[in-house]
Amino acid sequence: MASQETAVTPKELDAGMMIRRALFLLLLIGVTYYYLGIDFKGLSHPKGMDQAQIARQIADGKSFTTRCIRPICYTQVANKMKAVDPADAPSFVDGIPDTYHAPLNPILNSIVLGMAKDTWEFEPNQRLYTPDVIITGVSMILLLASIGVSYLLISRIFDPRIGGVTALLMLMCESLWRYSQSGLPQMLMLFLFSFAVYFLYKAVENAQAGKPVFLWLGLTGGFMGLLALAHWMAVWPFLGLVLFAGFYFHPRGVQLLLLIGVFLLITIWWPFLNNQRYAGNPLGAGLYLFYTGNASTASEDSLMRDLEQTTGALDLNGLPSKVMVNGITQLSDLYNYMGAIVVAPLFFLALLHPFRRREIADFRWCIFAMWIFAVIGMTVYGLHPFGQEKTDPNNLHIIFLPVMAGYGLAFLSVLWNRLNLPLQIPIVRNGHFIIAIIISALPTLLLAPTRIAQAVQGDERLTKTQYPYYVPKLIVDYASMVKPNEAIVTDIPWAVAWYGNRAAIWLPKDKGQLDTLRDNGKLRGQPITGLLLSQYTLSASVTSVTYRSQMNYDWREYILLRPTLMFGKSEAQQRELQSLLLSNLAIKQSASTLDSVYLFMTENPIVPRENEATGTLSR
Numbered sequence: 001m002a003s004q005e006t007a008v009t010p011k012e013l014d015a016g017m018m019i020r021r022a023l024f025l026l027l028l029i030g031v032t033y034y035y036l037g038i039d040f041k042g043l044s045h046p047k048g049m050d051q052a053q054i055a056r057q058i059a060d061g062k063s064f065t066t067r068c069i070r071p072i073c074y075t076q077v078a079n080k081m082k083a084v085d086p087a088d089a090p091s092f093v094d095g096i097p098d099t100y101h102a103p104l105n106p107i108l109n110s111i112v113l114g115m116a117k118d119t120w121e122f123e124p125n126q127r128l129y130t131p132d133v134i135i136t137g138v139s140m141i142l143l144l145a146s147i148g149v150s151y152l153l154i155s156r157i158f159d160p161r162i163g164g165v166t167a168l169l170m171l172m173c174e175s176l177w178r179y180s181q182s183g184l185p186q187m188l189m190l191f192l193f194s195f196a197v198y199f200l201y202k203a204v205e206n207a208q209a210g211k212p213v214f215l216w217l218g219l220t221g222g223f224m225g226l227l228a229l230a231h232w233m234a235v236w237p238f239l240g241l242v243l244f245a246g247f248y249f250h251p252r253g254v255q256l257l258l259l260i261g262v263f264l265l266i267t268i269w270w271p272f273l274n275n276q277r278y279a280g281n282p283l284g285a286g287l288y289l290f291y292t293g294n295a296s297t298a299s300e301d302s303l304m305r306d307l308e309q310t311t312g313a314l315d316l317n318g319l320p321s322k323v324m325v326n327g328i329t330q331l332s333d334l335y336n337y338m339g340a341i342v343v344a345p346l347f348f349l350a351l352l353h354p355f356r357r358r359e360i361a362d363f364r365w366c367i368f369a370m371w372i373f374a375v376i377g378m379t380v381y382g383l384h385p386f387g388q389e390k391t392d393p394n395n396l397h398i399i400f401l402p403v404m405a406g407y408g409l410a411f412l413s414v415l416w417n418r419l420n421l422p423l424q425i426p427i428v429r430n431g432h433f434i435i436a437i438i439i440s441a442l443p444t445l446l447l448a449p450t451r452i453a454q455a456v457q458g459d460e461r462l463t464k465t466q467y468p469y470y471v472p473k474l475i476v477d478y479a480s481m482v483k484p485n486e487a488i489v490t491d492i493p494w495a496v497a498w499y500g501n502r503a504a505i506w507l508p509k510d511k512g513q514l515d516t517l518r519d520n521g522k523l524r525g526q527p528i529t530g531l532l533l534s535q536y537t538l539s540a541s542v543t544s545v546t547y548r549s550q551m552n553y554d555w556r557e558y559i560l561l562r563p564t565l566m567f568g569k570s571e572a573q574q575r576e577l578q579s580l581l582l583s584n585l586a587i588k589q590s591a592s593t594l595d596s597v598y599l600f601m602t603e604n605p606i607v608p609r610e611n612e613a614t615g616t617l618s619r
Helices: 015-038 046-059 071-084 104-114 130-157 160-171 174-182 186-209 214-230 232-248 252-267 269-279 300-304 319-332 344-350 358-381 397-417 431-457 472-479 493-500 511-523 553-559 561-565 571-582
Strands: 487-490 503-506 528-533 599-602
Touching: 015 130, 015 160, 015 174, 015 431, 046 104, 046 130, 046 493, 071 269, 071 300, 071 503, 071 511, 104 130, 104 186, 104 214, 130 160, 130 174, 130 186, 130 397, 160 397, 160 431, 174 186, 174 397, 186 214, 186 232, 186 358, 186 397, 214 232, 214 252, 232 252, 232 358, 252 269, 319 358, 344 358, 344 397, 358 397, 397 431, 472 493, 472 528, 487 493, 487 511, 493 503, 511 528, 528 553, 553 561, 561 571
Parallel strands: 487 503, 487 528
Antiparallel strands: 528 599
């Protein structure tokens, strides 16, 4: 084992320590500048943008509502409203109550966005949307604070050397920084979980010393409750904590009641105050997420786009295969889910090591129990393969990274010390730490020069946007063609709601459902007058819109519109083809050029305007 922390002496302020701290600070500043400045292209994840626009709604005094409207959520809210008043219906323009997301991350971001209301408008010469930078900055602050708390925790469990290396590994972990750029709540979760684990270890220490643990268990339950309010999936590791606490802490009934009571006191109000009130059940739209990926619904996208879907029409025929696939996915990609930190998986080998200090040995089993239940939750609700989704919103492995890396480093230290090496030489004594840091950081360090060169020398229109799916300038331009009391139907509603600040309805399952939504909007004076399709849909292959069973079959005319126009040998032929192709479309007037990354159709008059940039529209 590593040596225990020594008493405070003047040696702590010697030149070597001051140099190490200065280098760490410089590295921290440099890495933060790289990911927030050079490498940043705007929020990277759809659910991150979705939570961001909810935060802006809150800051604008519109409560916990969303302008990113999922058809199934619209139906859920509409059914609840009509049960009270048959003539009532949800609003497109003001946004419907959101019952999909956990509330804490949007509420936190709303506080910061509320202090910067003058940045909400997208300026003509902007490439990066300023609120993107603000939200990412908040996530990065939480990441850096989590590194500090993790350093204190690992130093307390083992020693400052292991704590310092853990902090350095976290600082060099690209996955953590990618999550901070996504808008997802993972960095808030990491921050809250770090505190919860720190207080939990204090409770384990006190239990071993025969001291009271009420305060520390209460704080643990409180932070685990806040963690659940950041992401409902965090209920799963809490179940593992309850299992451990039920056997470990005495008196069992009282301690367990305290832990669960504080947790419920913090979390239980939201399901009933918001979800039950607006959706008719405590789970809200989360009720449907259990079914995503099974044989009937195929994916979350297809489920959420279905205006008429109800739980009664869903079945669990595909659940066993889904669970098997998700379990295999987690096992095969576990290293990447844990941030590609080489020592983190060594935690599982550390379970076999007989640590001399009882609290260290016992605490690892608590971490393991929480992780096992987290894996069960991720298996049931799904986790994308790492290559498809590097910042999966359901990834809970990432919050276990610091404490597992700490145990992995401690176990590695034990093995290193048994190699009979000349440990009196500093570089040999710390060789295992150096190897762990190099292996973990090398992929990022090798790619950094190329990324920096591309960012500095490349086209800013591409290097400062999440091209081709999210180009804020174009989205704002198209959204400006739609009046504030009108709505847009689109395959990227989160981006249109966030950047365009318009009501954005996710492209429904078929034209019949679109007609239903359009009729509802007209009755309330909130017509749907725009349709925007991105490369998510436009890049679909021809074979994917051939059969009626395919999700985009009803939108094949829009998908094939521009490729078909290319067959026109002259401008006159193209206009003739366009007139023929648009005749049967619900929203007919094209407002985008053939080389634009988006297809935008509108019912409103188009004002001619000079082209602004490659791929922009003519208005």
